[in-house]
Amino acid sequence: DGGITQSPKYLFRKEGQNVTLSCEQNLNHDAMYWYRQDPGQGLRLIYYSQIVNDFQKGDIAEGYSVSREKKESFPLTVTSAQKNPTAFYLCASSRAGGPRYNEQFFGPGTRLTVL
Amino acid sequence: AQKVTQAQTEISVVEKEDVTLDCVYETRDTTYYLFWYKQPPSGELVFLIRRNSFDEQNEISGRYSWNFQKSTSSFNFTITASQVVDSAVYFCALSDLDSNYQLIWGAGTKLIIKP
Numbered sequence: 684d685g686g687i688t689q690s691p692k693y694l695f696r697k698e699g700q701n702v703t704l705s706c707e708q709n710l711n712h713d714a715m716y717w718y719r720q721d722p723g724q725g726l727r728l729i730y731y732s733q734i735v736n737d738f739q740k741g742d743i744a745e746g747y748s749v750s751r752e753k754k755e756s757f758p759l760t761v762t763s764a765q766k767n768p769t770a771f772y773l774c775a776s777s778r779a780g781g782p783r784y785n786e787q788f789f790g791p792g793t794r795l796t797v798l
Numbered sequence: 799a800q801k802v803t804q805a806q807t808e809i810s811v812v813e814k815e816d817v818t819l820d821c822v823y824e825t826r827d828t829t830y831y832l833f834w835y836k837q838p839p840s841g842e843l844v845f846l847i848r849r850n851s852f853d854e855q856n857e858i859s860g861r862y863s864w865n866f867q868k869s870t871s872s873f874n875f876t877i878t879a880s881q882v883v884d885s886a887v888y889f890c891a892l893s894d895l896d897s898n899y900q901l902i903w904g905a906g907t908k909l910i911i912k913p
Contacts, residue, residue, distance in 0.1 A: 725904060725905045726843075726901075728900060741900070771841060775843075782831065786845050786848045787901060788845055789844075789845075791841065792841045
């Protein structure tokens with residue numbers, strides 16, 4: 684079945700450690716996205732990528748980094764510079780990044796807790 | 799600036815009642831796209847609908863219907879004969895040229911359906 688997978692589902696990290704969240708899609712979508720969701724809040728865009736080897740900062744990119752070496756994969760690294768990383772992280776993809784086909788489809792999310 | 803307002807933070811109804819979730823948007827563009835997503839307790843966002851600004855026809859899909867009114871900049875979502883499985887957080891989103899066709903998200907409305 685086509686879809687988006689995120690791993691792990693739950694992640695615990697000690698303060699000062701970097702951690703990488705995985706996102707893979709087999710939908711053959713060009714665009715991929717990372718969002719952060721805090722309890723009771725909406726979604727905030729961290730990074731997005733419209734094509735391989737290219738990505739742009741979203742609204743809250745500080746303390747995060749990404750790479751897009753393969754069309755299928757868009758990993759997110761939460762660095763020690765992120766002051767408050769405990770949150771629910773959602774990865775999404777869309778067929779294209781422009782006005783057409785830009786409905787986004789989401790993975791199941793990763794819940795990150797910093798201890 | 800673009801903005802999406804979901805003024806209802808939480809709605810609680812008894813099963814089988816009809817319920818309408820409000821979404822009001824702001825945009826300077828004449829071409830834009832509106833979306834609704836459902837986030838059940840599991841956390842994964844589920845795409846429900848995408849409408850473009852040139853299509854003002856109301857949409858019906860089973861118990862779900864959407865009322866798009868450009869005159870009031872609203873894109874409301876109605877669930878008819880609600881069921882417990884409809885309990886979720888529902889998000890409205892806007893995409894336009896100003897946002898580089900990224901999604902601008904509302905804060906979400908938490909819908910509770912009581913048996």
